[in-house]
Every structure is written in C-alpha cells, then in structure tokens.
Amino acid sequence: MPRRFFRKFTFKRHHVSKQWFMKPFRHLLHDHRLWGVRRQTVVPAFAIGVFIAFLPTPGHTLMGALLALAFRVNIPVAALATWVSNPVTMAPMYYFAYRLGRYLLKTPLQEFQFEMSWDWVTHTFVTIWQPMLLGCLILGILAAVVGYITLDLFWRSSIASYKARKRLSRRDRKL
Numbered sequence: 001m002p003r004r005f006f007r008k009f010t011f012k013r014h015h016v017s018k019q020w021f022m023k024p025f026r027h028l029l030h031d032h033r034l035w036g037v038r039r040q041t042v043v044p045a046f047a048i049g050v051f052i053a054f055l056p057t058p059g060h061t062l063m064g065a066l067l068a069l070a071f072r073v074n075i076p077v078a079a080l081a082t083w084v085s086n087p088v089t090m091a092p093m094y095y096f097a098y099r100l101g102r103y104l105l106k107t108p109l110q111e112f113q114f115e116m117s118w119d120w121v122t123h124t125f126v127t128i129w130q131p132m133l134l135g136c137l138i139l140g141i142l143a144a145v146v147g148y149i150t151l152d153l154f155w156r157s158s159i160a161s162y163k164a165r166k167r168l169s170r171r172d173r174k175l
Contacts, residue, residue, distance in 0.1 A: 033072045039155045045073035047148035049081020054140030056094055056125075056132060060085060081147075087116070094132060097139050101131030104138075 033041045048071065049064045057063070060082035068078035085093055102109060112124050125132070 034069065034075050036074065039152065039159075041072075041074040042077050043148055043152045043155065044071065045075070045078040046081045046151050047144040048073065049078040050084055050147040051140040051144035052078075053082045053084035054093060054097065054136045054143060056097075056136050084143075090116075093139070094136070097135030098128055098132040099135065100138060101133065101135030104134060105131050107131055 045068050048067050052060050052064045052067065055063075061079045064078040064082040065075050068075045098112075107130075110128055112128060
C-alpha cells in the first residue's frame with residue numbers, strides 16, 4: 001500500500017532531467033535511488049522533508065530536494081514532505097517552537113504576532129531568533145524521528161500483511 005501511494009507522486013527521471021534549470025544536475029540524476037519507490041529511500045526522504053519543514057528559513061522544497069540528492073534518497077518525497085509547513089501550519093509551529101526554546105533557554109516571554117513580511121523579520125525575529133531556532137531544531141528532529149519510525153512501521157506492516165494475503169491465496173489455490 002505505501003508503495004502504491006507514493007508512486008502516485010513520483011516524477012519520471014527523464015522528464016525532470018530535460019528541464020533547462022536541471023542542466024547542472026543532470027549527471028547526478030541517473031541514480032535510481034533518487035526516484036525509486038522503495039522503503040530504503042522513501043522513509044529517510046520523508047524524515048528529511050519533515051525536519052526541513054520545521055526550519056524557519058525560506059526555500060524548504062529546494063532544501064529538501066538538495067538534501068535528498070546529497071543523501072541519495074527519494075527527491076520528490078523529500079520535497080513534498082516539506083509542505084508540512086504551509087501558511088496554515090507555520091504560525092502554530094513556529095510559536096510552539098518559540099515557547100519550547102524559551103522554556104529551555106529560560107528567557108523571558110516576549111509576545112509577538114507571526115506574519116510573513118520583511119518588517120517582521122527585521123524587527124521581531126531578531127529579538128526571538130535564539131529560542132525560536134532552538135525550538136525549531138528540537139521539534140524538527142523529534143518530528144523527523146517520529147515520522148521515520150511511523151512510516152517505517154507502517155510500510156513494514158503493509159508488506160507483512162501483503163505477504164500473508166499472498167501466502168493465504170497460494171494455500172487456497174493448492175486446496
């Protein structure tokens with residue numbers, strides 16, 4: 001089941017490598033691990049994408065793709081998993097990360113409103129970046145580990161149930 005689910009979102013290697021902006025990376029894109037839908041490449045790619053989703057930086061999708069390329073795991077899954085952080089989830093994620101970092105660093109609470117603007121970055125973020133970054137790193141690592149373990153267990157149980165059904169159908173055909 002997970003393999004069929006992730007196959008829906010895969011890109012064809014030859015379609016991607018023909019794009020003009022992929023010219024510098026064409027020689028790197030021939031590795032089958034970057035595109036194949038296997039547990040060994042999809043599960044770590046998902047964890048990488050979820051970790052990057054918690055970082056308070058722009059360009060999550062690009063960072064996910066580049067890290068997937070560096071670690072030789074599935075590029076589309078890593079890029080798509082970064083979309084865990086979107087305009088709806090960003091504010092709660094970063095606020096909770098700030099609260100966690102503030103608690104761990106024992107800094108005083110500063111009330112702030114999250115908004116996607118340059119003014120917010122230059123005035124508000126510069127005062128809260130340390131606790132927020134610490135909280136983002138901790139939550140990102142925690143989410144990546146939980147995502148890795150959960151997806152790996154789900155994938156393994158799906159394979160086990162598939163094999164059990166296959167054994168049962170073989171046994172029924174013999175009878």
